[in-house]
Amino acid sequence: MRIFLRILLAAALSVSLAESSVAAPRKRQKTVQRSARSVKPSSPVQSRYRRSPYVGAVSVDADTGRILFAGNIDTPAYPASVTKLMTAFLVLDDVKAGRLSLADQVVASPTKTRRDVHLRQPSAIGLKPGQSVSVDAMLKAIMVKSANDAAVFLAEKCSGSMEAFVARMNEKARSLGMTSTRFYNPNGLPPYKRSQTDNFNVSTCRDLAIMARALIRTHPEILKYTSLKVCELELPIQGSVRFVNHNNVMVKDKLKVINPDGSEAADGLKTGYIDAGGSSVVITGKRGDKRAIVVVLGSNSAAERDDVAREKLGDALDALSF
Numbered sequence: 001m002r003i004f005l006r007i008l009l010a011a012a013l014s015v016s017l018a019e020s021s022v023a024a025p026r027k028r029q030k031t032v033q034r035s036a037r038s039v040k041p042s043s044p045v046q047s048r049y050r051r052s053p054y055v056g057a058v059s060v061d062a063d064t065g066r067i068l069f070a071g072n073i074d075t076p077a078y079p080a081s082v083t084k085l086m087t088a089f090l091v092l093d094d095v096k097a098g099r100l101s102l103a104d105q106v107v108a109s110p111t112k113t114r115r116d117v118h119l120r121q122p123s124a125i126g127l128k129p130g131q132s133v134s135v136d137a138m139l140k141a142i143m144v145k146s147a148n149d150a151a152v153f154l155a156e157k158c159s160g161s162m163e164a165f166v167a168r169m170n171e172k173a174r175s176l177g178m179t180s181t182r183f184y185n186p187n188g189l190p191p192y193k194r195s196q197t198d199n200f201n202v203s204t205c206r207d208l209a210i211m212a213r214a215l216i217r218t219h220p221e222i223l224k225y226t227s228l229k230v231c232e233l234e235l236p237i238q239g240s241v242r243f244v245n246h247n248n249v250m251v252k253d254k255l256k257v258i259n260p261d262g263s264e265a266a267d268g269l270k271t272g273y274i275d276a277g278g279s280s281v282v283i284t285g286k287r288g289d290k291r292a293i294v295v296v297l298g299s300n301s302a303a304e305r306d307d308v309a310r311e312k313l314g315d316a317l318d319a320l321s322f
Contacts, residue, residue: 049078049200050278053308055298058205059316062213062284062291068316073205076180077297078277081123082208083188083201084142085215085222085270085282086169087151091139092219093172094158102139105132106157108149118192119162119185124149131236140233142187143225143270145243151187162186176214178207190274200276205295212269212282212293223284226268246271248306249283249313255306257314259287265317269293271305279305285313292316 049055056072067073094100108127111117125147127133133141135157141150155165162185169183181203184191191198215222229251232242249255250266257265265285272280279302284293294312299305 047276049076049276050298050300052300053304054296055278056205057294057296057308057312058209059292059294059312060209060213061316061320062216062293065210065213068292068319069312070205073209074180075297076202076204077280078188078190078200078274079203079208079280079297080188080201080272080274080277081146081148082203082270082272082280082282083183083186084146084151084272085208086172086183086211087142087154087165087186088139088222088225089211089215089219090165090168090172091135091154091158092222095135096219100135100158102134102136104135104157106135106138106150106153107132108153109156114192119148119152119187119189121148123147125233125235125241126238127153127236133233133235137233139225140228140231141243144228144231144245145233146246146271148187148189152185155186173207173211176210178203178210180204181207181211188272188274190276200274203297205297208282208295208297209293212284212295216284216291216293223268226270247281247283248302249281249310252306255310257285257310257317259317266313273302281305281309283309283313285317287317287321290317290320292320 055077056075058067058073059069060067095102108129108131110129123146125141125145138150138154141147152162155162159165159168165186166183173181183201184199185201188201190200229245230242232240235241245251259265265287266283267286269282269284277298279299280297282295284291292313294309294316296305296308
């Protein structure tokens with residue numbers, strides 16, 4: 001009997017050990033799978049529209065349009081808030097034609113959809129519906145603060161609706177010969193994710209250099225706005241608010257291009273940034289009677305953009321001065 005019990009006990013122990021040996025690998029495999037899911041592979045931020053040091057860059061003689069440096073100048077990129085230069089172009093067109101005055105009040109419209117909310121953030125002057133400031137103040141807001149809501153309000157003031165204004169932007173681009181440019185909004189924000197018709201504003205260095213040349217020649221007063229390193233605006237709720245320009249080559253001492261006579265070369269235009277398209281700038285500067293325009297699109301960082309813009313602006317002015 002004892003022998004029989006020992007045999008049964010040995011058999012039970014054998015089965016238990018066998019089950020343990022089968023179950024153990026399953027447990028280890030499950031642990032490995034869970035660990036693999038928790039490790040996220042690292043990848044660079046760079047993409048087709050955002051690269052190091054840039055997607056494209058160009059420098060031109062502002063007077064003649066002669067290209068002084070070219071790097072991928074016809075490669076599409078996302079201009080982001082550089083878009084606001086075209087918005088200002090059309091506003092100043094309307095002022096010049098007498099359809100608008102710099103003293104006219106621009107009234108903030110209410111938001112009706114989530115897309116409306118999206119297109120007024122995150123950089124904004126924060127007007128409430130029905131509040132207003134002048135056209136002149138709105139231009140300062142879009143050029144210095146890079147206020148997205150102000151760009152929408154100006155578009156509605158000029159054309160009745162943002163959609164009608166964007167149609168004018170694209171018509172203007174075609175008339176200037178900007179063959180690779182398409183606008184979908186007046187401020188350069190990425191498309192609202194639930195929209196079936198929105199897309200990214202897209203352009204090239206060549207096209208933006210064409211636009212900047214035409215803007216400066218047609219409306220030299222644009223430099224009055226884009227050369228402001230800081231500005232103060234009187235807003236209905238906040239009162240006096242001070243804004244600092246995002247154009248680091250113009251604002252930061254260590255990045256300034258200094259002319260032989262000690263004057264600062266850079267005197268205006270516009271930066272831009274969105275995650276998908278990186279950092280961009282259209283910058284202009286003057287040495288004596290010579291003016292250069294530099295476009296840098298799609299840098300992976302603001303620091304790279306600023307370094308390239310500073311270098312190319314200095315080189316361009318050196319070349320024009322000989």
